[in-house]
Amino acid sequence: MNELLHMSEEDLAALPQKDTRSGFGQGLLELGNSNPNVVALCADLTGSLKMNAFENAHPDRFYQAGIAEANMMSVAAGLTIGGKIPFTGTFANFSTGRVYDQIRQSICYSDKNVKVCASHCGVTLGEDGATHQILEDLGMMKMLPGMTVIHTCDYEQTRQATKAIADHQGPVYLRFGRPKMPIFTPENAEFVIGKADHLIEGNHVTVVATGHLVWEAVLAARALHAEGVSVDLLNIHTIKPLDVQAILNSVHKTGAVVTAEEHQRAGGLGESVAQVLSEHCPTPMRMVAVDDSFGESGTPAQLLAKYNLDAAAIVRQCKAVLEASKTCA
Amino acid sequence: MSNTHTVPEICSQVRRDIVRMVHGASSGHPGGSLGCTDFLVKLYFDVLELDPANFSMDGSGEDLFFLSNGHISPVWYSVLSRRGYFPVEELGTFRMLGTRLQGHPATKEGLPGIRVASGSLGQGLSVACGAAQAKKLNGDDRLVYTLHGDGELQEGQIWEAALYATQHKIDNLIATVDWNGQQIDGPCDDVMGLGDLPAKWAAFGWAVLTVDGHDLEDLDRVLKEARTMTGKGQPIVILMRTAMGRGIDFMEGTHKWHGIAPNDEQLADALSQLPSPVGDY
Numbered sequence: 143m144n145e146l147l148h149m150s151e152e153d154l155a156a157l158p159q160k161d162t163r164s165g166f167g168q169g170l171l172e173l174g175n176s177n178p179n180v181v182a183l184c185a186d187l188t189g190s191l192k193m194n195a196f197e198n199a200h201p202d203r204f205y206q207a208g209i210a211e212a213n214m215m216s217v218a219a220g221l222t223i224g225g226k227i228p229f230t231g232t233f234a235n236f237s238t239g240r241v242y243d244q245i246r247q248s249i250c251y252s253d254k255n256v257k258v259c260a261s262h263c264g265v266t267l268g269e270d271g272a273t274h275q276i277l278e279d280l281g282m283m284k285m286l287p288g289m290t291v292i293h294t295c296d297y298e299q300t301r302q303a304t305k306a307i308a309d310h311q312g313p314v315y316l317r318f319g320r321p322k323m324p325i326f327t328p329e330n331a332e333f334v335i336g337k338a339d340h341l342i343e344g345n346h347v348t349v350v351a352t353g354h355l356v357w358e359a360v361l362a363a364r365a366l367h368a369e370g371v372s373v374d375l376l377n378i379h380t381i382k383p384l385d386v387q388a389i390l391n392s393v394h395k396t397g398a399v400v401t402a403e404e405h406q407r408a409g410g411l412g413e414s415v416a417q418v419l420s421e422h423c424p425t426p427m428r429m430v431a432v433d434d435s436f437g438e439s440g441t442p443a444q445l446l447a448k449y450n451l452d453a454a455a456i457v458r459q460c461k462a463v464l465e466a467s468k469t470c471a
Numbered sequence: 472m473s474n475t476h477t478v479p480e481i482c483s484q485v486r487r488d489i490v491r492m493v494h495g496a497s498s499g500h501p502g503g504s505l506g507c508t509d510f511l512v513k514l515y516f517d518v519l520e521l522d523p524a525n526f527s528m529d530g531s532g533e534d535l536f537f538l539s540n541g542h543i544s545p546v547w548y549s550v551l552s553r554r555g556y557f558p559v560e561e562l563g564t565f566r567m568l569g570t571r572l573q574g575h576p577a578t579k580e581g582l583p584g585i586r587v588a589s590g591s592l593g594q595g596l597s598v599a600c601g602a603a604q605a606k607k608l609n610g611d612d613r614l615v616y617t618l619h620g621d622g623e624l625q626e627g628q629i630w631e632a633a634l635y636a637t638q639h640k641i642d643n644l645i646a647t648v649d650w651n652g653q654q655i656d657g658p659c660d661d662v663m664g665l666g667d668l669p670a671k672w673a674a675f676g677w678a679v680l681t682v683d684g685h686d687l688e689d690l691d692r693v694l695k696e697a698r699t700m701t702g703k704g705q706p707i708v709i710l711m712r713t714a715m716g717r718g719i720d721f722m723e724g725t726h727k728w729h730g731i732a733p734n735d736e737q738l739a740d741a742l743s744q745l746p747s748p749v750g751d752y
Contacts, residue, residue, distance in 0.1 A: 203608070205604065208635070210628075210631035212593075212594075213600075213628055213634075216597030216632075217601035217635065219598050219601060220598035220601020220603070220604070220605065223529060223586050224602060224608065225529050244597075244628075247588050247590070247594060248594050248597075252579075254587070
């Protein structure tokens with residue numbers, strides 16, 4: 143199980159790298175080939191979302207919506223009425239904040255089977271800066287009744303998740319991103335909505351991570367391992383519904399938890415975990431997340447470091463929570 | 472019912488339903504409901520191909536109608552029940568706890584005849600575009616109709632959808648506008664003028680028809696004409712000249728009855744102006 147912990151630095155560096163958005167594009171193409179009810183809409187970002195392959199293979203089932211995201215969301219709701227399974231594609235910012243009321247009324251309240259697929263999430267969008275780096279979307283989406291919220295960690299998992307959500311009846315928010323990241327989840331692993339991946343088994347501190355920060359958490363676990371600290375790492379790809387049992391099982395073992403996400407502290411995965419723990423098992427906890435701030439221009443690596451979202455930040459918080467748990471005990 | 476009563480008789484009954492429902496709930500939107508009664512009765516009883524006894528979400532093989540200005544739910548609920556979608560007795564539950572007749576139309580409670588929630592304005596044209604495109608993909612040659620308030624056209628999303636329908640040649644779509652010139656805060660021209668509406672729609676690439684929304688013969692003409700214009704690569708809009716509050720003298724032509732309920736005395740006055748040829752719920 144703990145391959146990622148024991149892999150040599152050379153092997154780690156040799157892992158193939160791809161962007162999660164390309165996993166979405168590939169998954170969508172495969173879906174289009176296998177499911178004739180799958181249709182796709184894009185708001186003038188077909189290349190950025192890697193939706194060209196679907197568009198080329200299935201031009202009759204691809205709808206260019208132009209720079210008009212509100213219309214796109216409601217059109218998608220309408221397409222479901224005729225039994226279609228629409229996948230909308232644009233940046234995470236324009237997939238959520240810009241169109242919240244359309245998702246709320248036409249999609250969620252009306253229980254429409256729309257898959258809102260959102261790329262370029264978080265600060266790892268990079269140089270475009272804060273206007274495009276949404277850090278509030280998980281919170282907005284998880285507050286909507288009936289919405290399933292998924293945030294995948296690498297190319298392969300995004301490909302699998304894209305295909306899996308077509309079989310789920312109901313609205314889904316699928317969040318992924320721009321930068322190339324190592325592919326570390328197994329090829330063709332079954333994607334089960336709502337079931338956490340237990341990536342590394344350990345017993346000193348639980349790390350609950352989502353999205354791009356799962357990789358940072360792997361690096362943090364390796365660094366801590368070298369210092370004799372054993373991390374139990376959960377990849378929470380489904381933020382809603384949350385795998386409560388997996389989190390409780392881990393926390394019962396470790397008694398300390400750190401959450402990690404490319405999102406505001408308010409509204410994110412950490413908040414969901416805190417809610418579960420405060421009800422079921424109050425536990426010393428730290429959150430690796432953006433602290434009530436907008437992002438800015440920079441490279442993804444610079445921004446992850448500056449906003450305390452990188453592996454080093456996760457290591458710091460793990461040490462801090464272990465210290466705190468001693469005091470509590 | 473449609474076999475035994477004329478459209479004008481049903482219109483009178485629907486107007487009675489509207490004021491009684493809004494009075495019963497002590498809230499709701501009678502003005503726009505009364506103004507759209509003639510059109511919606513004509514549409515549901517004489518134009519749309521429907522299967523009310525076997526309502527299905529996909530409406531395969533049927534015409535679809537979307538009410539985008541969801542606040543005029545009283546007229547829609549009345550017309551749906553009188554057309555056989557659900558028992559007319561249920562009209563008495565309008566806006567009450569546990570009802571399927573929510574203040575604004577919703578799908579959650581499973582009221583037959585409704586396919587998407589509306590109320591937050593400006594979304595229905597987009598939804599209808601999607602439903603019309605699904606019909607094309609499914610090889611279903613029935614049509615999709617919508618109704619919008621003129622005030623609702625102030626929402627930017629309407630014009631996003633107007634561009635979209637033209638770009639994608641959605642020619643199985645007939646949008647209609649309740650062009651009464653009134654909105655909550657006053658005349659549209661004072662609140663946010665809409666300018667030359669026919670020219671605006673034409674500039675967005677739509678085929679534009681106009682009609683007297685209270686003249687049943689004129690409505691018959693325009694709805695037939697609109698149908699002959701479908702399938703020609705262009706979406707169609709019908710601008711209907713109407714009067715808010717139509718059919719009740721003290722409510723007609725003013726925005727004041729957009730969203731308030733009559734008291735007991737006003738209800739009696741209103742009902743005295745409207746025969747009950749079908750029978751009250």
